[in-house]
Amino acid sequence: MGRMVRLTEAGRILQLRAEQIIGLVDSTVSEISEHHKGLRGTISIGTVASTGVTLLPERIRSFHQSYPMVYFQLWEGDTHRITELLESRVIEVGLVRLPIDHAKKYNMLQLPTEPLMAAIGPAWSEGDDESPIRLSDLADLPILLLRRQHGTFIYEQFLEACKQSGFEPNVLCESSDIMTLLALAESGVGIAIVPKSAINLRASTSLQFREIIEPSLETTAAVIWLKNRFLSTPARRFIETFSTIKDKSSNVESKSRL
Known part of the structure; x- marks a missing residue:
């Protein structure tokens, strides 16, 4: 019978770094391709009704004018449902009501x-x-x-x-x-x-x-997305549109975290 092989602590660190490098290479290739071909893809967004109806229509209209090859999939539900959709990776971005359970799992842009x-x-x-x-x-x-x-x-x-x-x-x-x-x-x-x-x-x-x-x-409403998950370029660009209405007194993630 073969022996079971287990990674050492150093091996696990190397594996993590290798995965990060591969992810960075893939995202860089995608961004270069998008630069030449124009931004394209699908953004999957989950939203609570009272937030989405006031924040999404104008943003989607304006975003689509700038990036006509980007399409949207919208999911509705309460805050708990939206976090479930994020964790199951059905959606990339969520618009929710605070507070949320297990907030440390998410990057967050808090709104007024x-x-x-x-x-x-x-x-x-x-x-x-x-x-x-x-x-x-x-x-x-x-x-x-x-x-x-x-x-x-x-x-x-x-x-x-x-x-x-x-x-x-x-x-x-x-x-x-x-x-x-x-x-x-x-x-x-x-x-x-x-x-x-x-x-x-x-x-x-x-x-x-x-x-x-x-x-x-x-x-209070917030835009949230999973930490340590690769976001598509369309999703990152769309999240940036919310920074113009963020509450300046709130503790929010900086754009460098996107």
């Missing part, structure tokens, strides 16, 4: 925070009032929330804020689909708690969107 809003239909509104609403004013109203996920997201954030304010909210419905929550709110079922960017999801609506205060509640 946005307030949580109460989406209120005609059955619960009083005139055209769009002024901020206190969290305590929601205590006796039926609440519609994005379904809880793994980790701490809008659902847990809202419940914790209510607890700190001395009441337990009447959560009537949970859904992973933000459009469903907005439709239910507009029909008078209850008050939907959504990110401010959700306003752009319904072009024509009778909903009032009122910012929640006392306390103010915020949510």
Whole structure:
């Protein structure tokens, strides 16, 4: 019987360096080819609905004008689903809501925070009032929330804020689909708690969107991609388009990490 061969520590280091060199050579060859032929390929992106609808359309349009041979595949889901798609390498880039589980696995470009809003239909509104609403004013109203996920997201954030304010909210419905929550709110079922960017999801609506205060509640989106994974040149170029809207006060990965 043959002997089992195992790499020494020095052998493992050499193997790692060899893999990195091969990867660098392959990416360099690809970039040189792209330089001569023009940037081409497919970018696979996963996004949560309320983020993608506000950030992707104009970027994809502009990017496609500059690089007409680059195509897009879009996947939608909640933050947990997007991280699953990244880890299974179905997508290269994710647009998610923070925080995320196992954040150290990812490079991250954090985007500006946005307030949580109460989406209120005609059955619960009083005139055209769009002024901020206190969290305590929601205590006796039926609440519609994005379904809880793994980790701490809008659902847990809202419940914790209510607890700190001395009441337990009447959560009537949970859904992973933000459009469903907005439709239910507009029909008078209850008050939907959504990110401010959700306003752009319904072009024509009778909903009032009122910012929640006392306390103010915020949510933050981010562009993420797996560490130690080779990114295609189209994906790297597309990620760079988000650097123009990053929150300058945030701790973000530098472009040199792309």
